[in-house]
Amino acid sequence: MSPKDVKDIVLNIISTVSPDADLSDVKEEEPLRDQLDMDSMDFLDIVMELRKRFKIEVPKEDYPQLATLAGCVSYLLPRFLAVGADATTG
């Protein structure tokens, strides 16, 4: 599991949540909500997919760390490694 694997998994989850979104040019350091017109319910969809696919729990107080794609990668990489997630599962 590499940072790129995590990024691909997150983008795959976002493509499920926002099937019409153009994900070809997502800026890693800018808030996902601003780039992709996502709201708090969409964000909860991402949290739910992480739970369903990888049994990763994201406590509410950690939500701000997932605001950007870069933030998602740095927050999730150790957690994916901890649960032994396979990059192909995403």
Added chain:
Amino acid sequence: MATDERIVITGVGLTSPIGDTLAEMRRNLLAGTSGVTEIETRFMGRVLAGVCRFDETRHQSRKDRRRGTRAGAVGIYCANEAIQDARLALAEIDRSRVGVFLGITEHGTVETENEIHAIREYDYDTRYWSHHHNPRTVANNPAGEVTISLGITGPHYTIGAACAAGNAGLIQGAQMLRLGEVDLALAGGVSEAIHSFGIFASFAAQNALARHSDPARASRPFDRDRNGIVVSEGGCLYVLERLADARGRGARIYGELLGWAMNSDASDPVLPNTERLCQCMQQAMERAGIGPEGVDILNTHATSTEVGDEREAVAIRQVFGDYPNVSVNNTKSYIGHAMGAAGALELAGNLPSFDDGFVHPTINVDNLDPACAVRNLVVGEPRQVGRVDCILNNSFGMLGTNSAVVVGRYPGRGEA
């Protein structure tokens, strides 16, 4: 605001098992073509159903569809189509003066069944229960999704009136226009019922779910061999306006809501009360300023159940038995029972009669049950009657809720 303000229909948007436009639906009604098919449903296996195949992405993004409900998708499709049909540019009108009034039999059943089924996979751990469930299952969901789709900021709600809900939605829209609460009403009914297994299971438990080797012949109101209901989905929304407003903008007018009535049986949760059915029809006609001699087409509610069809026939004979002018038909023989959408869809199927003078038949009456004999039941083939001025649209629902709506040609006799 005058409480006798005239209310007219200026747009229609619909989806049904026999078409996703009024023209397509009408073609199939005149051709005698059923839309009933067979589907696979959870725990029940193969069942007969009326399925709609409108393009959900025509007016709704895939993201919004994912977050919403099938009933919402039906409502959004029908509302957008009705607005376009009415040749209204929503961006140019005051959308705080537009209301959405949708009849439903139930809502939330489909979504709750799906959620419980989904968390079974996680050993019923409620952390896996969707945060979308509450907005999906509040009873106003279908109407609310319409307001979001169209940016409507006037009032919206659903009206729960069982199988009379389609008429009830129409009535509510008309009343809100007369009260001056809105200037445009999107009114009618929607159903997503086929996506719930529980509805099929409950009708089956009552021995009221239709069975037939040929799906197209399963819904057979008034036929001697009828054996139950075909559950269907669908939707029909009308644009309703006050006549003065419709004329002011040069709108095409499909017809005028001349009168309506709703009452309650107050007798049985399931079996209809013929005396109350009679009273409902009579009250609607009285309010429309007509008698039985004034009705040209009577669309029956009849759902293809043994008792329900018979009791409605008794009521029709009582009210219309002496009147040879009334042609009687039924739409459920084609599309099954579209639940909350039924009354609204069935009215739509008859509206083109004002233009073409045909009464569409009811189909699948191979052997008329003598107990269901009514005068001038149009069977199998459409009947050309010359001029149609008035349609009476019946819808009767569980817990004894009854509705009847009288729609007249516009302009009527003697009017310019």
